[in-house]
Each structure stands twice: as structure tokens, then as C-alpha cells.
Amino acid sequence: MRKFLLLFLLTGTASAAEWSQFRGPGGACVSDEKNLPEKWSKTEGHRWKTDLPARGVSGPVVFGDKIYLTASSGVRDDRLHVLAFDLKTGKQLWHRQFAATGGTNCHPMTCMAAPTPVADETGVYALFATGDLAAFDANGTLRWYRSLVGDYPSITNQVGMASSPVLADGKLIVPMDNSGDSFIAALDPKTGTNVWKTPRFKESNWVTPVVRSPDGRTAEILFPGRDGLSAYDAATGKRLWNSKLVNGDIPTPTIREDIVYAPSGGVTTLKFEGGEPKKVWASAKMGSGMTSPLVYDGMVYAAKDGVMNTVDAKTGESLWSERFSKDKASASPIGADGKVYVFSNGGKTTVFKASREMEIVSENDLGEEILGTPAVAAGAIIIRTNKALYCVGAK
């Protein structure tokens, strides 16, 4: 138990029952939940459905009995929303708003509510593409707020930022790769003040950092960018190493034990042996576009342009490919309960059996845009569409 607590503090990885950050526990997009749903539609198979006040492409996060969500609205997309819902009933518990203090230009597909919030036992930390960053307790009390563009005015990404914050080593890690003041920073979660701020390559990047503990005592933040994969000491922000074997752009890597599955050149796997990682295998066919590849049950899944490609996680050997949609996908596929869930932009979820033989379990169409990665908690899948929040699962 002590070991688990230490690991939790270092990597910010919540228990499997929580889905507290972008792509869930450890950023792996894998849940230990069982008896997850296989069949639903726009009108059936929901535990509840709650209409949302505004659009967002961020994912919902779950901690304890609450779901947290961000959204943005307005003709200039300059109204920012942070909301909390009851996990059991879907009832909206509180709703707070801010005015964007940074620029709101972006690609029409995204919006200012693109980074996924991160939650812990103290509440939720919500970052927006405008650089507005706030911490609320579970009851909606504002713990602190920062305007990062107010602090660092040259921050700019007119495609729209989307990297999500994570928790590590008792700090809030804020990725801010952009064309202006580009950095990664650690903030004190209690006050929002900087613990450290380390410069980064000046170019936009949409990757969310991942956290590993190389020795069970210290935390290392891995953050791919346009200048390769860099590792930072979570305690000091010092860059420990930089590897040019992989780059970062949009998808986020996954760490499984001592292997990094990096979405670069398709998927490139790196193994930690001492200091810097060494390349193990690469598969160019595993490009994943907007989505992040999934490592689940001995396989790697990559969803791009409506097609799911799979390889063996140890060797990179190709297994199967299958078209799941005419649409592209933006939400990352999820592995749970022996199944792989993949979500098309148009709102269709295809459920594959997690198997070396291709098998489609079901196809479920909500008919509403799904761009944010859903959450898995309490035996259900929490899907955020452009209009509503659905808790899909048995009642």
C-alpha cells in the first residue's frame, strides 16, 4: 500500500476506479472496470444523459463521485466554462465561468475547451487553450486562477492549444509548447504559483506529457516535441535528456513498464536501459492522426482515417486492420473489459474484441459529434458529445 501511495504521489496515477486525467489512469487509456456496456443508441442504453451548455473537445474526468468537464462558447469562443456533475445521476452540481484572457483563434474543428482537466481528491484543475488555468475544490470553490497569457504575453498558438495538464510529484505540470513563450512548468497545486518553469522549443505541439518513475522514488516527465523526446526531473524541471529517436506533434505516448510507445513515424517503441531510451521496433503503418495509440492486452491499436490497425506490442508484427467508420476519429481508443472502444467524429462507437483475431462486438451511434476522449468509471462509459454528456451503461 505504501508503495502504491508513493507511486501515486510521484506519477499522479489515480486508482483504476478513477479517470482523473487525459486518457485516464497513467494516461494509458486503459480501465480495469468490468461489465462495461456493449450496446447503446441515441435513446437507449444510458444510465443518464445531461444536456451541456456549450461545446468542448476536452474529455470528461472522474474523481470520487464527481465528473468534471470544460466547455467554451460565444461568437468569439471567449466564454470558458468549468462544470461538475454527479456521477450517479448526471445532475449538474456547479458551473463556473471565465472570460478568455488569451487569443481564441483556432482551427474550426477545435475550440478553447480542448485540454482535458485533471482531478484529484482536492478538486479539479482546468486549463483552456487560451492559457486560462483554474483550480476548484470539489464543491466549486475557486482555489486559484491564473492567466498564463497575462503572465507570459507572447504565448500564441492560433491553431488552438490542446495539451492537457497532469499531476506529478505533488505538482501540477502545465505543458505550453507554442510559437511564443514556450515552456513546461510545475505549479504548486495549492496556490498556483510556479515551482519551476523550463523553456521549450518554440513551436506548437498538442501532446500531453506522460509521467514515469524510473526508480520508484523519483518522477520523470516525458514530453515529446518538435525537437525530440525530452525528460524532465519533476522535482526541479531540469531537462535530464533529449532523444531524437522520436518527435511529438499531436498524439500522446503511452508508457508500459519500461517501454515507451511513441506515436512518431507511426509507432516507435523505446526501451529504457539506463539513461536514454533505445529503439526497439517501429511500425510506420501505425500512424494515428489526432488519436493516441492504445497499448492493451499485448497489442497496440492505432485508429486513423476511420481504420483500426493493430500490431503485437512486443514485436511490432502486424496483426489486423479493419475500417470502423467513414469518419475520422479524434477521441483516443479505450481498452477495458476485454474490449477496445473506438469513437468516430460523427458519434459512432465501434466495440472491438481485444483479440489477435479481428472481431467487432457492436456498433453504437449517438449521432452527435464525439471529439473528446470519453471516461470509464463506475461500470459505465461517460461520453461527451457536442451537445450532451451521456453515461452509457446498465442502470
Place this chain on the structure above:
Amino acid sequence: MKRLILAVAVLAAVAGRGSGQQIPTTADYLKGIKAVGREGQGNDVAASCWKGLVATGEAALLPTLEAFAGANPTAANWLRSAVDAITEGEEKAGKKLPTEALRTFLTTTTHDPAARRIAYEVLAKADPTAAEKIILSLRDDPSVELRRDAIAKAIATLKDGDKVPESLFTAARDKDQVEEIGKRLNKSEADITNHFGFIPKWHVVGPFDNTKGEGFAKAYPPEQGVDLKATYDGKGGAKVTWKAATAKAKDKEYALVDLNAELTKHKDAVAYGFAVIEVAKETPVELRAGSITSIKMFVNGKEVFDRDEYHHGMKMDQHVGKATLKTGKNELLVKICQNNMTEPWAQSWAFQFRVCDATGGAIPFKLLSPEAK
């Protein structure tokens, strides 16, 4: 130091440790919140004050809205979320919100525009009928959000065959509304260009060198003072001189100066645009530009805005600088950089530029011949 003293005083009051165990007042809470500074300075005090303010309930609602006046954008967001929490708390407690006070606050246009918009939204939830009555009268409002809703409501209430009043076109600020109303009034492209206050004619010069993006920070001769008769050493030693350029509508954008057309296509290049306008009196203005590449704006030789970013999207008003124009002639200089990207979507090198008030409405100015400087 002043901020530190204030923070200590407010914290003492909030914690009840001041002389005579004083109870903090709403004014103390607001002072504590408005003292927040850069990089989270004052967040601890502001958090205590936010809690106290929200716990005060309805009595703190109007003072919180009034406190938007003079609040920096960071503090304003602390206040905004406090209003949400106060009104949510009152609603959950089944209490009525002070609709008359909200109505008065909303209709007093000297209050902060953002706070008045929030007052409108709170009123619209508490008393939708009262809010609906008021909104129609706000089509010329300093709050662009209230103005937008007022214009939308006015359009929605028109019956089939009704002529759209010219006053709606005059009042409109948002591009979509201006175009919608303009279409119904048969407005020309020139009418819309004038409505927004775009500068239609420029003098341009270039290219200067921008290899490795270093030209963005380099002050080439036009930044030292514009001489339209000068010949400069441009990129690669080429001699470059000023030439007249006319802004034209292109790709659904108004008044665009296409530098690829005016100066021929160049990569790793810097160009300048120059115009002179005359205003009748000293006027605070917003300089709003669109450019898909790096840009700097100067007014009367002083830099008022910069953004070093390439090929991440072009949109009207995406860059906003603030300045005060002096009575009489004013020189406008814009610097537009191009990088060396080779992708087909990374070839545009252009800008649009307008002068307007804080709502986005054109200010009265006369475009002078640049030789008049």
C-alpha cells in the same frame, strides 16, 4: 511593496486578526481579490477573500459586479466566478435575486461592459421578461455581447417584408451580423470595408531579410522613420523603394494587401506597410489586423503590438493593438514577415488593418496621402 502591505492587511482582516478582531467586509474581500498579480501573486489571499465574498451571498452580488471597474483581467475572472457561485448559492437556497438592482446596474452604461453583461445574464435567469424588455434597447451598447444580442433580437422581431433599419447596420460589430444585415440592405463591399474602418490604401516596401526568422526582431530603416523617397538595401543587397498598394477583398476577407502580388513572392522576407490618417481629436483606438504570418504594428513610431507566429490561420481582428491617436496626422506602420515554409498552404503573405474603438466600430478618420506626413 505596496501590494505586499495591502495583502498583509487584507489577510489580517480576512483572518480576523486585525486590531479589535475586526470582521472583514465585502470591500475587504474585493480589495484582496483585486490585488492579485502576475504568476499567482496574491492567490492565497484572493482565495480566502473569494470564499468570504461568496459566503456573504446576495449582499455581495452588486458590489462584486461594481468591482469589475479597474480590475485587471486576472482579478476580473476571480470576480466573475464569484458571481456564478453567489447566484448559484442563492438559487439553491431558494432566495430571490435583486432584480431591480440588477436592472439598474445593467442599464447604467458607465459600469464595466463585462460586468453589465453578467448582470444581464443573471437577470435573464431571474426575470426573463425584464431582461427581454431591456435587451432591445441595447443595440448601441458598449458591451459587444449585449449589442450582438440586441441586434439579433431586433432582426428576429422583423416581420416578412419589413425593411431592415439602417441603424442596425450602423450598430452591428460582428462580421457575421454586418454581412447578414448588409446583404439585406444591398450594401456593397466598399460599404462594409468602410463600416469596419479598414485602411484601403497603403504604401509598401520590401523585401528585407528574414532568414531564420531573425528579421522579426531587426529594426530595418522604416522603423527608424519613414521616408517615402528613400531607397533601402533590401534582402540580398537589392535596392527597394516604397510603392503604392491598394487593399482588395480576397478569400472572404476585406481590404487585404497581398504582398505576394505587390512585391512579388519572397520567402524569408520582411515587408512594411505605411499609411497616414488624420483624426479631429485625441482618440483611444484599437488597431486590429489580420495576418497569417508574424506581424508588428507601430503608431507614430511606437510599437504597439507584435506576434511572432507563422501560418496558423488568418482571421479578421486576430491581432489587436491599443494606442491613442493624437489630434491631426498619425502614422501607421505595419511589419509583415514571411518564413521559408514550402507547403502550398504556407505561401500567403498579406495583411488587413483597421482602426476602431473598443467595440470594433470604425472611428472617424481621413486617409491622407502618405506624402502629407
